[in-house]
Amino acid sequence: MSKNIKQKILRQSIILVILVIGINYIASDWFFRIDLTSEKRYSLSENTKDLFEDLDEDIKIDVFLEGDLNVGFKKLSQATYELLNELNVYAGNNLSYSFTDPSSGSVKEKKQIQEEFKKLGLSPQSVFETQEDGRKTTSYVYPYAIVTYRDYQLPINLLDNITGFSGAENLNKSIESLEYKFTDAVKRLTINEKIKIAFLEGHGELDELDVLDITDHLSQYYQVDRGVLGTDPNILNPYKAIIIAKPQKKFSESDKFIIDQYLMNGGKVLWLVDAVNITVDSLRKTSETIGLLSDLNIDDQLFKYGVRINPVLLQDVQASMIPITVADGNKPKIVPAPWLYNPLLIPQPQHSISKNLNVVKGEFVSSIDTVNPQLPLKRDFLLRTSKYTKSDQVPVFVSLNFVNEKPKQQDFNQSYLPVAVVEEGVFPSVFQNRMIPKEINIKPQDVKSESTPTKIIVVADGDIIKNKVRFKSTNPQVLPLGYDELTKENFGNKDFILNAVNYLCDDEGWMNLRARSYTLRLLDKNKVSNESFKWKLINMLLPLAFIFILALIVFMYRKITYTK
Numbered sequence: 001m002s003k004n005i006k007q008k009i010l011r012q013s014i015i016l017v018i019l020v021i022g023i024n025y026i027a028s029d030w031f032f033r034i035d036l037t038s039e040k041r042y043s044l045s046e047n048t049k050d051l052f053e054d055l056d057e058d059i060k061i062d063v064f065l066e067g068d069l070n071v072g073f074k075k076l077s078q079a080t081y082e083l084l085n086e087l088n089v090y091a092g093n094n095l096s097y098s099f100t101d102p103s104s105g106s107v108k109e110k111k112q113i114q115e116e117f118k119k120l121g122l123s124p125q126s127v128f129e130t131q132e133d134g135r136k137t138t139s140y141v142y143p144y145a146i147v148t149y150r151d152y153q154l155p156i157n158l159l160d161n162i163t164g165f166s167g168a169e170n171l172n173k174s175i176e177s178l179e180y181k182f183t184d185a186v187k188r189l190t191i192n193e194k195i196k197i198a199f200l201e202g203h204g205e206l207d208e209l210d211v212l213d214i215t216d217h218l219s220q221y222y223q224v225d226r227g228v229l230g231t232d233p234n235i236l237n238p239y240k241a242i243i244i245a246k247p248q249k250k251f252s253e254s255d256k257f258i259i260d261q262y263l264m265n266g267g268k269v270l271w272l273v274d275a276v277n278i279t280v281d282s283l284r285k286t287s288e289t290i291g292l293l294s295d296l297n298i299d300d301q302l303f304k305y306g307v308r309i310n311p312v313l314l315q316d317v318q319a320s321m322i323p324i325t326v327a328d329g330n331k332p333k334i335v336p337a338p339w340l341y342n343p344l345l346i347p348q349p350q351h352s353i354s355k356n357l358n359v360v361k362g363e364f365v366s367s368i369d370t371v372n373p374q375l376p377l378k379r380d381f382l383l384r385t386s387k388y389t390k391s392d393q394v395p396v397f398v399s400l401n402f403v404n405e406k407p408k409q410q411d412f413n414q415s416y417l418p419v420a421v422v423e424e425g426v427f428p429s430v431f432q433n434r435m436i437p438k439e440i441n442i443k444p445q446d447v448k449s450e451s452t453p454t455k456i457i458v459v460a461d462g463d464i465i466k467n468k469v470r471f472k473s474t475n476p477q478v479l480p481l482g483y484d485e486l487t488k489e490n491f492g493n494k495d496f497i498l499n500a501v502n503y504l505c506d507d508e509g510w511m512n513l514r515a516r517s518y519t520l521r522l523l524d525k526n527k528v529s530n531e532s533f534k535w536k537l538i539n540m541l542l543p544l545a546f547i548f549i550l551a552l553i554v555f556m557y558r559k560i561t562y563t564k
Contacts (some may be wrong), residue, residue: 044086047510048183052091059149059186060096064113064142065158067101070127072171073141079175080145080158083182102142120146120155143174147182149189156181160356163489173356180513187510194223195240195505202228202255203296204248206466211245213467213481214497221502229255231439241268241504246462248277250297254437260301260430264448268455268504270497271302274462275309275366276394280322288399291364304430306377306423307458308369311394314419316343317412318386320361321486324403336486337403340390341365345383345419347492352514353422353457353499354382358492361482363463367391367417377425381418383459383496388412422503424455457500465497 061084065077077099084097102113117123124140143159158181160173197218199211208215208226218224222240229235231254236242242262251259263269278291293311302309320343321336343362347354360383370379390412432449436442468485470477479485482493503511 044090044179045509045513047508048087048179048513049090051183051186052087052095055091055094055186055190057150057190058094058096059091059147059189061098061145061147061182063097063099063145063158064102065144066099067103067141068139069141070139072167073127073143076143076158076171076174080178083178087182103140116146117142117144120153122155122157125159125161145182147185147189149186152189154185154189156185161358162356163358177356177514180510183510183513188220191221194221196225196238197222197241197243197501197505198225198227198236198239199243199245200229200247201226202249203244203251204246206245206462209469209472209476209478210466212469212478214465214494217494217498218501221498222505229258231441233258233261233440233442236262236267237265239267241270241501243270243272243465243501245272245465246274247296247298248274248294250295251301252297252437252439254439256298256301257431257437257440261442261448263305263427263454263456264429264451266452266454269457270500270504271456271458272462272465273298273302273309273458273460274364275311275460276313276364276396278313278364278398279463280363283398283400287401288397291394291396291398293394301430302458303371305427305456306370306372306375306379307421307456308371309458309460310367310369310391312366312391313341313394313396313398314343314365314367314385314417315340315390315392315407315412316385317388317407318344318346318359320344320484320491322403323486324400339403340407341398343385343389343419344491346386346416347383347496348381351380351382351422352511353503354420354496355514357495357499358490360464360493360496361484361491362419362461363466364461365419366460368419368421368458368460370421370423375425375428377423377427379421379423381421382457382500383420384416384418385414387415389414389417391417419461420457420459422455422457422500424453426453427451427456455504457504464493 063077063080063084065073065080069077081099084095088095088097100113102110102117104110105113122142122144124142127139127141128136143157145156145158147154147156158174158178160170160177162170162173165173199205199215215224225239236258242259244259259269273296274294276291277294278289282289291313299309317340319338319340322339322342323334324337325332325334341364343365344359345362345365346359347357349355362383365385367385368381388407388409390407391414427450429447429449429451431447436444436447465481467481468479468483470479480490480494481497482491482495483489484491499511499514
């Protein structure tokens with residue numbers, strides 16, 4: 001080999017080494033990813049990037065979805081790893097994460113992890129599978145992550161287990177919500193000043209014990225207050241949103257005015273209203289009752305805002321259970337029975353509030369219509385009944401003996417009636433061209449006839465936010481919101497209310513992360529069963545054949561080149 005050729009090869013080698021070092025140096029500070037997926041599966045939102053770039057203290061994330069996992073959970077674990085890896089790029093040295101298999105290690109280490117899970121209220125999830133040879137197996141996974149910031153720990157359940165969805169669909173939904181779950185946890189831990197929200201009182205609303213569970217969870221995000229309105233038109237100004245939970249007494253004109261002007265100035269309102277005055281407790285005392293229309297004096301106000309709660313009581317074939325006493329020989333026995341007046345409401349997947357939620361338990365529910373279509377409002381229904389629904393006009397006779405009657409299909413001829421709606425946009429004032437209540441001290445020029453862009457949510461069921469309380473008068477025990485003692489099932493009530501309040505208070509678009517949707521591309525089960533050996537063989541031999549062909553081409557090229 002000549003000296004010139006040697007020098008040329010040396011120069012090229014030096015240039016190549018310099019290029020590799022330079023590219024690696026630039027890549028260490030400059031991160032980019034080209035996302036070619038149609039749903040932008042691997043793209044973080046700008047809010048997420050800003051949140052992690054602005055971290056000024058260390059955050060540690062421990063993920064326990066590791067070990068001997070099936071294909072679905074491995075996919076969820078891998079998606080979690082990829083997300084954390086990308087978040088780490090924006091957080092820099094302020095984010096560290098690790099993956100741990102809770103079932104590995106010494107007995108002492110396993111026991112320590114189990115105790116930590118127990119303190120945080122986490123339990124292993126059972127996974128039932130059928131093997132290729134027909135054997136049924138049970139394994140346990142820990143689909144959890146724990147976020148640690150300073151001395152605070154916050155657990156995250158990575159698995160969305162939605163009733164009625166297949167395992168593959170639930171895992172896909174879980175992957176969709178990963179970014180929202182991690183950003184939500186980091187926001188809750190690093191928040192400096194909590195936004196204020198309030199429960200209204202003074203109209204027979206649910207008391208503190210009735211909403212204690214949801215109040216505790218809302219307190220992780222907000223400062224939660226309670227109180228009556230009085231006559232000060234500005235009393236609600238410090239609050240980002242207010243919750244009106246099952247009022248049972250008339251609203252005065254002054255109260256309506258204060259709420260109206262609060263909305264006109266950009267306030268947000270969550271209305272949880274019963275159109276029919278009836279409760280299960282009243283039925284247990286008398287076994288039968290008449291459901292009458294609730295006169296709350298807010299129909300005109302809601303109508304002005306584009307919503308009408310219909311004076312009807314709904315029955316639904318898809319309903320929860322209530323305990324009833326039946327005769328069993330000489331001894332009475334308590335058994336669960338379906339109660340058609342407690343429908344299991346279906347969350348609508350098109351909106352970030354209700355997406356990926358379990359069914360929501362209702363109690364004596366009415367339907368909702370939207371009115372005034374000319375209003376500049378965006379409207380979305382959040383909850384609906386099932387395909388088989390019956391609507392009874394008020395007044396309506398209700399008896400516990402109805403549990404013994406088999407529903408007739410021809411009577412349940414209505415489908416998917418809306419029960420909850422969210423509206424956002426510019427609302428007209430209900431006091432437009434009306435007298436200001438004399439109790440209110442406000443200048444006429446300060447009264448707004450049209451709102452700034454804002455939001456309201458109306459739910460035609462006040463009990464949707466109510467947790468059960470045992471021994472309310474002495475030593476009360478509060479049960480989790482949405483928990484059913486009979487079936488031991490957790491319905492989606494708590495998540496629905498949390499999402500609703502978060503959406504009302506969200507001006508930065510964080511809730512849009514919950515609306516992300518990934519296309520689920522499932523394998524054909526018949527082909528997998530009948531052609532699995534063929535595809536395994538192809539997957540094994542095709543790469544080997546490709547390498548062999550490539551080696552043959554290189555060999556022939558070198559032979560031809562150096563023969564010349």
